[in-house]
Amino acid sequence: MTDTKFGVVGIGNAIVDIIARCDEAFLSNHGMEKGFMRLISADQADELYGDVGTAIEQSGGSAANTCAGIASFGGKCAFIGRVAGDQFGNVFAHDIRAIGVAYDTPSLDAGLPTARCLVLVTPDGERTMNTFLGASTQLGASDMDGDRITSAQVTYLEGYLFDKDEAKAAFHEAAKLARTAGRKVALTLSDAFCVDRHRNDFLSFVRGGVDILFANESEITSLYQMNSFDDAAGAVRAECEIAVLTRSEAGAVIISGNDTILVPAEPVEKVADATGAGDLYAAGFLYGLTQDRSLEECGKLGALAASEIISHIGARPEVSLKELAQQNGLLS
Amino acid sequence: MTDTKFGVVGIGNAIVDIIARCDEAFLSNHGMEKGFMRLISADQADELYGDVGTAIEQSGGSAANTCAGIASFGGKCAFIGRVAGDQFGNVFAHDIRAIGVAYDTPSLDAGLPTARCLVLVTPDGERTMNTFLGASTQLGASDMDGDRITSAQVTYLEGYLFDKDEAKAAFHEAAKLARTAGRKVALTLSDAFCVDRHRNDFLSFVRGGVDILFANESEITSLYQMNSFDDAAGAVRAECEIAVLTRSEAGAVIISGNDTILVPAEPVEKVADATGAGDLYAAGFLYGLTQDRSLEECGKLGALAASEIISHIGARPEVSLKELAQQNGLLS
Numbered sequence: 001m002t003d004t005k006f007g008v009v010g011i012g013n014a015i016v017d018i019i020a021r022c023d024e025a026f027l028s029n030h031g032m033e034k035g036f037m038r039l040i041s042a043d044q045a046d047e048l049y050g051d052v053g054t055a056i057e058q059s060g061g062s063a064a065n066t067c068a069g070i071a072s073f074g075g076k077c078a079f080i081g082r083v084a085g086d087q088f089g090n091v092f093a094h095d096i097r098a099i100g101v102a103y104d105t106p107s108l109d110a111g112l113p114t115a116r117c118l119v120l121v122t123p124d125g126e127r128t129m130n131t132f133l134g135a136s137t138q139l140g141a142s143d144m145d146g147d148r149i150t151s152a153q154v155t156y157l158e159g160y161l162f163d164k165d166e167a168k169a170a171f172h173e174a175a176k177l178a179r180t181a182g183r184k185v186a187l188t189l190s191d192a193f194c195v196d197r198h199r200n201d202f203l204s205f206v207r208g209g210v211d212i213l214f215a216n217e218s219e220i221t222s223l224y225q226m227n228s229f230d231d232a233a234g235a236v237r238a239e240c241e242i243a244v245l246t247r248s249e250a251g252a253v254i255i256s257g258n259d260t261i262l263v264p265a266e267p268v269e270k271v272a273d274a275t276g277a278g279d280l281y282a283a284g285f286l287y288g289l290t291q292d293r294s295l296e297e298c299g300k301l302g303a304l305a306a307s308e309i310i311s312h313i314g315a316r317p318e319v320s321l322k323e324l325a326q327q328n329g330l331l332s
Numbered sequence: 333m334t335d336t337k338f339g340v341v342g343i344g345n346a347i348v349d350i351i352a353r354c355d356e357a358f359l360s361n362h363g364m365e366k367g368f369m370r371l372i373s374a375d376q377a378d379e380l381y382g383d384v385g386t387a388i389e390q391s392g393g394s395a396a397n398t399c400a401g402i403a404s405f406g407g408k409c410a411f412i413g414r415v416a417g418d419q420f421g422n423v424f425a426h427d428i429r430a431i432g433v434a435y436d437t438p439s440l441d442a443g444l445p446t447a448r449c450l451v452l453v454t455p456d457g458e459r460t461m462n463t464f465l466g467a468s469t470q471l472g473a474s475d476m477d478g479d480r481i482t483s484a485q486v487t488y489l490e491g492y493l494f495d496k497d498e499a500k501a502a503f504h505e506a507a508k509l510a511r512t513a514g515r516k517v518a519l520t521l522s523d524a525f526c527v528d529r530h531r532n533d534f535l536s537f538v539r540g541g542v543d544i545l546f547a548n549e550s551e552i553t554s555l556y557q558m559n560s561f562d563d564a565a566g567a568v569r570a571e572c573e574i575a576v577l578t579r580s581e582a583g584a585v586i587i588s589g590n591d592t593i594l595v596p597a598e599p600v601e602k603v604a605d606a607t608g609a610g611d612l613y614a615a616g617f618l619y620g621l622t623q624d625r626s627l628e629e630c631g632k633l634g635a636l637a638a639s640e641i642i643s644h645i646g647a648r649p650e651v652s653l654k655e656l657a658q659q660n661g662l663l664s
């Protein structure tokens with residue numbers, strides 16, 4: 001790709017995760033669909049927090065996790081998303097900058113607090129998320145930093161932004177800026193229920209020019225309302241330059257033109273917490289892509305990053321992904 | 333001991349830990365003494381935070397960690413300490429209640445934010461702490477809940493409170509209430525530099541009637557200004573009913589009257605983070621004591637709790653200490 005200041009600019013919700021363990025019964029007693037994300041109000045967040053056990057707090061947010069992962073590989077990356085000027089906002093801004101991501105979206109002065117996500121981890125390592133979007137929703141088209149977007153090879157957007165109209169407008173603005181500058185637009189579908197809530201908008205956005213699409217099995221079949229993964233994979237082949245379809249421990253399928261590349265998952269001893277698996281897969285993939293690696297190598301970098309993140313609690317890398325990739329012979 | 337509502341009421345600073353990894357050079361470059369605690373201002377905290385890498389946040393505070401540990405053993409426990417009505421205050425209050433500790437100190441309405449401690453963990457697992465006391469300092473004699481103190485077998489005080497005059501006054505008030513009601517007073521010396529800052533106050537407090545004293549090697553030798561551990565152990569024998577002297581991997585020495593009981597440390601595969609080792613030793617010991625266990629059994633419960641806490645990041649137990657003690661044959 002052309003020489004640019006940033007490999008990737010990520011745009012998404014700026015969230016602090018509150019991570020607690022729970023059993024399966026807790027999820028069903030509280031009306032949650034295991035493995036998915038639901039939006040909750042401030043009152044619901046307070047009530048649910050009162051019911052969960054002791055927790056830890058750590059920066060999160062889907063695209064923000066991806067940016068942190070790219071920076072951990074050594075990639076140049078920027079993030080756009082809004083926090084409030086409160087303690088969680090400080091935590092979010094500190095962590096994303098500390099890992100080396102350029103971040104300067106002004107924080108919200110008053111009103112909504114920084115977004116938080118109650119992440120409930122069941123004994124099998126699966127995560128179920130309850131998000132209060134707070135200040136994250138106050139991100140509009142005027143926040144889309146044209147300089148930053150046009151100076152990045154790839155503009156990466158998280159589907160969760162579709163849940164708020166203002167953020168959706170920002171989303172379209174960012175994509176327009178990127179396309180006009182001849183940059184690539186990447187999108188992650190984020191969550192099958194999110195796709196279900198906004199299917200037509202997603203389809204029209206994808207058809208309007210998404211170059212690189214990330215989705216897991218339930219998201220891609222939801223997008224095309226097809227029962228079979230293979231059918232959905234066939235549908236996306238005609239619409240995107242590259243589609244990266246992840247299937248958890250079954251690995252990923254990368255579709256591009258006539259090519260179909262299968263990349264096995266990197267084995268892990270035990271899944272401690274699946275939070276961030278998709279985000280970090282995207283991090284490895286996009287880092288590889290901006291370094292002009294082959295699609296198979298991009299997939300392997302994604303699989304490696306995902307394996308690191310699911311081996312511990314939290315969605316931010318605990319080791320240098322660059323060093324990990326070097327140890328695994330994927331980077332020199 | 334007599335039948336009471338609570339086994340232990342802990343009184344201390346109400347702190348949220350911000351835990352980050354760093355190398356040895358980072359400590360010396362920032363003028364820190366490895367393994368100790370220093371107090372910093374709000375500005376210093378902000379500046380230092382800007383220099384550290386990505387972090388996680390978790391409830392902390394010395395006596396609060398001890399209370400959390402006692403509750404995890406199944407003990408009835410209460411905590412007195414002050415947070416502000418901010419996000420970190422919510423985190424602290426949530427976590428201590430979620431583990432089963434009674435906590436109802438009103439939060440500070442305005443002014444100082446909730447206390448935070450930048451905990452820096454070096455590759456050897458040792459922790460070095462930088463504390464901004466914030467709202468924690470706004471704890472006075474009038475906050476000492478007489479009902480709660482007199483209804484607990486043991487009132488447990490952390491030495492760190494000596495760093496602020498108002499909290500020190502609260503400390504004396506709590507001890508007076510406990511003694512008058514015929515309850516036991518326990519004290520942890522907290523930190524050798526803290527002892528050094530307030531040696532005469534500590535000595536007069538210990539001589540005024542501390543029944544159970546917790547200290548590590550550097551703290552007890554600092555208290556008595558003796559070079560030898562054995563000499564300091566001899567000095568404390570004359571002054572306290574029970575002294576619990578911890579020596580990291582060399583185990584603990586429990587001194588009571590003419591008895592000297594050596595309790596080996598519980599081996600761990602790798603020390604991930606030493607934060608909370610002393611706090612959790614005290615938790616196991618005090619839980620045993622309030623259950624009328626022998627001093628040796630109390631020491632073994634302390635060693636087990638400490639081994640759990642140093643095997644992972646953070647100073648709050650990740651498993652039920654009750655179940656862990658059952659698996660190790662220490663509880664039925």
